[in-house]
Amino acid sequence: MQRIIPNLWFDGNAKDAVDYYLSVFPGGKIISTYYYPNSEEEGLADFQKDLAGEVLTIEFEILGMRYIAINAGPEFKFNEAISLMISCKDQEEIDYYWNTLTSNGGQESVCGWLKDKYGLSWQVVPENWEALIKKPGAFKKMMGMTKLVIADF
Numbered sequence: 001m002q003r004i005i006p007n008l009w010f011d012g013n014a015k016d017a018v019d020y021y022l023s024v025f026p027g028g029k030i031i032s033t034y035y036y037p038n039s040e041e042e043g044l045a046d047f048q049k050d051l052a053g054e055v056l057t058i059e060f061e062i063l064g065m066r067y068i069a070i071n072a073g074p075e076f077k078f079n080e081a082i083s084l085m086i087s088c089k090d091q092e093e094i095d096y097y098w099n100t101l102t103s104n105g106g107q108e109s110v111c112g113w114l115k116d117k118y119g120l121s122w123q124v125v126p127e128n129w130e131a132l133i134k135k136p137g138a139f140k141k142m143m144g145m146t147k148l149v150i151a152d153f
Contacts, residue, residue: 005059007068008069008070008120009070009072009076010071010118011073011074012071013071014058014069014071015071018058020117020118021060021067022060024100024101025063027063028060028061028063029060030058030059030060031060031061031066032058032059034056034057035053035055036054036055036056038053054071055071056071063086078115078118078120078121079119079121083123084120084123085123086125087127087129088127089127091126094126094147094148094150097122101116101122101124108147109121110145111142111143111148112125112142112145112147112148114146124148132150135153138153
């Protein structure tokens with residue numbers, strides 16, 4: 001059992017985000033879905049009345065790792081202080097994740113980093129990136145790249 005499960009805060013669009021991630025990562029699945037209570041008697045606060053019966057959390061799994069998407073509000077936004085690294089077997093896989101996650105509103109950054117359309121930061125790297133970065137001049141080359149291109153190291 002995974003003992004640490006990242007919780008991802010979404011502004012009312014957790015279900016859309018989970019559906020998106022499941023479409024990006026083959027073999028992903030929903031583990032469970034919980035809903036906001038329907039009444040104050042069940043613990044619903046006054047400020048949550050608009051959320052009664054709506055999705056509260058969705059636990060899901062992609063690439064063997066579990067996450068929880070929290071359907072909350074606009075109080076918190078993703079930023080680059082945390083990112084999720086995808087270790088890719090080859091350039092084709094790097095290209096797939098890079099192109100897919102930057103499409104429809106995603107943003108390219110540097111050194112294999114990007115933000116998806118929900119603002120979540122990802123690092124798309126070759127599985128042997130630690131060996132590649134040790135090559136002479138590799139760090140400078142990497143700093144000049146957006147998407148990492150294995151052949152350019």
